[in-house]
Amino acid sequence: MVQVEPIKAFTDNYIWAIRDTENNHVWVVDPGQADPVNTYLAQKQATLKGVLVTHHHWDHTNGIQELLKSSPSIAVYGPTNSPFNGITHPLKEGDELDVLSIKLRVIETPGHTLDHICYLSNTLCFTGDTIFSAGCGRLMEGSSEQMWLTLCKFNDVPDDALMYCTHEYTLANLAFASAVEPNNSDIQNYKKWAEQQVSKCTPTLPSTFAKERAVNPFLRATLTQAKANIPHHLSDDLSEPWKVFAALRAWKDSF
Template structure:
């Protein structure tokens, strides 16, 4: 039986562990730290078989070297032209990666970084720092237009697809989403559910794409009214008839929120 479980790292990162109980092996996604992974593998009597990397940031890659040292010759999949040099199997748009029963298609999703990729299929997808629950990654390297097109690729997934992102940012993202859409009843109700989970120290992930289409202002930038609450000073020089420019305004607002 294949399972996906969260390994907590740093203050708010999740390293996703895809494990096969019958084989007693596992893959991990974006191991920013090695120690929590090693502890989890030991506790569950698992051997590491491979690593998936979404982008080069340290909190997604710093644990790779120690894991590869411990489990020699394991494959490390990641963006083909990444600044991170620990990748052994470079992947690009439309490449396939098979992990146990799952075959993932690689999506190039520049925006947060230029090398960012996601590993997707109709059942579950690993979105790194591109798509969060109720949010998206900051634009450290790419443009707003690039990020909007990346989000549109993910938006095409089935509503039932589970979204495994890398950070527990959901409550903060929902606070912003409620400022954007203060009358979105689905959003308000969902925010209450997440508050209940977090009060019990339970994680808010994975989310589902269908939920995100209802609560995530960045995925909803195709809606003409999504910028109604956008501060006037952020509307300057934007053509709010263009979805990617509505996205750009929302992202600029979130950066200051």
């Protein structure tokens, strides 16, 4: 049996551990810190077998070198065009890999960074900093149109697929989503639930793509209601979905 479990890092990161509970083999996704991973491995009496990287930012990669000291032969998978030089198995759009019997395919998801990739199966997706629950990553390197085209790549992901992102940003994102769609009852109900989770120091993740399609303003830019409350100074041209997305992202940046 394979489980996906959160390892907390920094103040709001999750390093996702993919664990085969029978053999106690583990792969980790975006290990920005080594110590929490090593603590987890010791507690589970598990062996690290591989690393998945979504993009080059330090809070996703800084733990890898330290992890390799005790596991020098493990594979580090990541984007082929990444500035991070610790990748041993470079990946591009359409590549597939088997992680503890989970078959993952790779999609290139530029926007937050130009090297960003995500890992998808029919039942789950590791989205890094591309899609957060009720949000999306800042445009650190890519353009608004580029990011919108990236988000469209998730349109065919099944509703019940689990979405594992790297940050616990859900409550902050829901505050913004509430401003975009104040009459959206799905957002308000999700906000109440997320507040309860956070008060118990319990992750709000994973989410599902059904949930995100109901509450995430950046996935809802094709809908009329997504435009209604965009501030006037950002709403000069909302003629195309990517322009609505651009206005929403600019609004969120200063929210």
